[in-house]
Amino acid sequence: MPQPEIPEEAYELLGEAANRCDQVTRYNLLERVLAGVVDDDLRESSEGKQGWIYIYRQKHGKSNEFKIGKYVGPNPRDRIRQWEKKCGHEIELVRTWEVAFARTTEQLIETELKGMDDVWLGSRECRGPDGSSGCGAHHQEWYKASEQELCQIISYWVDYTNRMVDELLLTRECTRMVDDG
Ligand SMILES: [Zn+2]
Numbered sequence: 001m002p003q004p005e006i007p008e009e010a011y012e013l014l015g016e017a018a019n020r021c022d023q024v025t026r027y028n029l030l031e032r033v034l035a036g037v038v039d040d041d042l043r044e045s046s047e048g049k050q051g052w053i054y055i056y057r058q059k060h061g062k063s064n065e066f067k068i069g070k071y072v073g074p075n076p077r078d079r080i081r082q083w084e085k086k087c088g089h090e091i092e093l094v095r096t097w098e099v100a101f102a103r104t105t106e107q108l109i110e111t112e113l114k115g116m117d118d119v120w121l122g123s124r125e126c127r128g129p130d131g132s133s134g135c136g137a138h139h140q141e142w143y144k145a146s147e148q149e150l151c152q153i154i155s156y157w158v159d160y161t162n163r164m165v166d167e168l169l170l171t172r173e174c175t176r177m178v179d180d181g
Pocket of ligand 1: 126
């Protein structure tokens with residue numbers, strides 16, 4: 001698919017991630033960044049709701065296969081319990097991050113991971129660690145990589161969007177000051 005020319009400087013917006021990714025992924029990430037924060041994120045953030053990114057793996061499952069997701073609410077463990085109940089297997093929660101814009105952050109993480117070779121496991125049918133059937137759904141958010149590598153990428157985008165909040169607040173403050181004259 002032909003892509004429009006993007007000036008090199010634009011990629012500076014991505015920070016270090018620009019060096020990690022191939023050209024197509026850089027383009028996709030930049031497009032996501034320039035689209036701004038997802039509306040639902042802005043609304044929940046203004047309502048003071050807490051957002052989270054979490055990473056887990058199946059207990060007794062493959063140690064290098066992880067699911068990454070987002071949750072909005074006080075305690076991400078509630079989401080883990082929902083998954084356990086829905087999918088019918090035990091889960092080992094590896095780590096959670098509190099983040100201002102959970103959906104936007106998740107999309108950035110997904111965009112980078114899906115651009116990496118052999119990391120995204122695609123759409124796959126839910127199964128237990130012993131091959132037993134799960135919830136019957138096809139899950140899309142499973143990735144195969146080292147825990148350290150995935151956590152580094154997640155942390156990067158969590159920091160990134162948390163910084164975006166500061167900039168947004170600053171922009172709003174400036175707009176208000178200008179409006180107030
Ligand atoms: Zn499932």
